[in-house]
Amino acid sequence: MDVLVSGASMAGLSAAYWFARLGHRVRVVExxxxxxxxxxPIDVRGKALGTAQRMGILGTIQAQKVSLIEPGPVLDGAGRQVATLDLRWFANETDEDVEITRDRLNRILLEAIPEGVEFRFKASIASLADGPQGVDVTFSDGGQGRYDLVVGADGLHSNVRKLAFGPEKDYVRHFGHYVALVDLPSDRDWQRAMLNVPGLTxxxxxxxxxxxxxxxxASPPIDYDxxxxxxxxxxxxxxxxxxxxxxxxxLRAAFADPAxxxxxxxxxxxxxxxxxxxxxxxxxxxxxxxxALLSGMGTTLAMVSAELLATTWTAHGGDMAAASPAYHAQLRPYVAQCQAFAHxxxxxxxxxxxxxxxxxxxxFRAYAARYAAAA
Structure with missing residues (x-):
């Protein structure tokens, strides 16, 4: 059967692996x-460890993990140290959980995908028309195709979700925060630490x-593009x-730098x-x-849901109406558990x-004292 996957990050690459492994013809658009x-850095945790093991990539993920370094200082708004944070106090669900950079995991997933999967970059889905014979897709470059299944693995602002299910506002709930990241230049020494004032880290x-x-x-929703x-x-x-x-x-200058x-x-x-x-x-x-980022479970859900969708849909002969109840019954409790971690x-x-x-x-100070006493 023909499967179209939209998105080439952890969810999309995992889906491409599983559908191809199960014998389907797979195209990925990104x-x-x-x-x-x-x-x-993201976490491969809980049930995703089993998924990675079945994909044959767990050893590679473990070999390329990010090692947690010594505890870091926690600073107040004046830059004074007021506590110490060791991420190992909170980061792991099990002792086997692995932290790895997003780039490394994406490369590992890409290299695991069977030959024959077609990738089309600088392309996206312009329209979907679902019918009894499959999904007719028009692409942003004018190309067209018909697929037995279209998988939207295209992130929080999903285009596939918008086309097939409705507008983003119906499904995406702001969790009360905004996050920003940037790689820092190596031409200076940066102190590894965390500074907090109320509502800002x-x-x-x-x-x-x-x-x-x-x-x-921390912020209410902001109206911006x-x-x-x-x-x-x-x-x-x-x-x-x-x-x-x-x-x-x-740091302000680093975030403002267009390069x-x-x-x-x-x-x-x-x-x-x-x-x-x-x-x-x-x-x-x-x-x-x-x-949500604050849960630490996004990558785990991406990998687990990709495997479960591919195996369940295939087991039901590509009949989504038959596969959907079993898929939801297995995945829904785990999604609820993972989303609760953000709170x-x-x-x-x-x-x-x-x-x-x-x-x-x-x-934090109490944790540090207990760990020091146990050492």
Whole structure:
């Protein structure tokens, strides 16, 4: 059968692997010129470890993991150290969980995909017409094709979801924060630390291939064009204008630099849908059930949902009406569990008030004391 996958990141590459492995003809379309670089290190956790093992890539992922370094200082708004943070206190669901850079995982997934999968970059889906004989697709370059299944693995702002299910506002829920990332230049030494003021976190960490800055800012939804990079840079500058201590002026300059690598800005949001299939179209990963950055479970859901969709659909002979109930029954509880983790992560990463921040820092100091006593 013919399967079209829209999106070439973790969800899309995982889907391409599984559908091809199960004997289907697979085409992948991606709006970008190639695999999109940059992004925060991500986690392969929980059920995704089993998926990676069945794909034959778990050993490679483990060999290329990002090693957690020594605990880092936690700073107040004046740049003074008030606590210490060891990510191992909170980061892992099991001892086997792996943190890896997005670029490394994408390359591993790409190299695992069987021969014969067709990739079309700088291409996207312009229209979908689902019918009894399949889905008729028109592409942005004017090309056309008919597919037995179309899989939207095209992220939070999914085009496939919009075309097949309806507007983004019906499914994407703002989680109260915005996130920004940028790779930092190597021509200076950067202190790895995390600075907090109420509702704002500014951090520098080693992202595996060099230093990276991250900003998390509490904010109600902002009306802006998510495709407008200049508007994104202006919003980041506004958020960071609250602090001038530590390395923040240099970080502001890094985020403002048009030549900076790994630039990213978006809302921290979740996707909630009553169903992830409609006719012969399905959405997976952030397009269907984004767990939000604060959950640490986005990549896990992407990989797990790709395997489950491919195996369930194939087991039912490509009949989505028959496959959908079993698919949802297996995936829905895990999605709910993963999305719930974001509610735990927000108070740790972005305390909203000074009182909450003081309480969080006291907890960090208590954790540090207990770990030191046990060492």
């Amino acid at each position: 709006r970008a010129e190639g695999l999109r670089p940059g992004g925060a 500014i951090a520098v960490r080693d992202a595996g291939d060099g230093p990276q800055a991250m900003m998390l800012a 998510w495709r407008d990079i200049d508007a994104q840079r202006r919003l980041i500058a506004q958020f960071l204008s609250r602090v001038d201590a530590w390395q923040v002026p240099a 900076a690598r790994g630039f990213y800005f978006d809302s921290v949001s979740q996707t909630h849908m009553p169903g992830w299939t409609r006719g012969n179209v399905a959405v997976i990963g952030d397009a269907g059930h984004c767990a 735990e992560g927000a108070p740790i990463m972005v305390p909203p008030t000074q009182e909450a921040l003081d309480r969080r820092n006291a907890e």
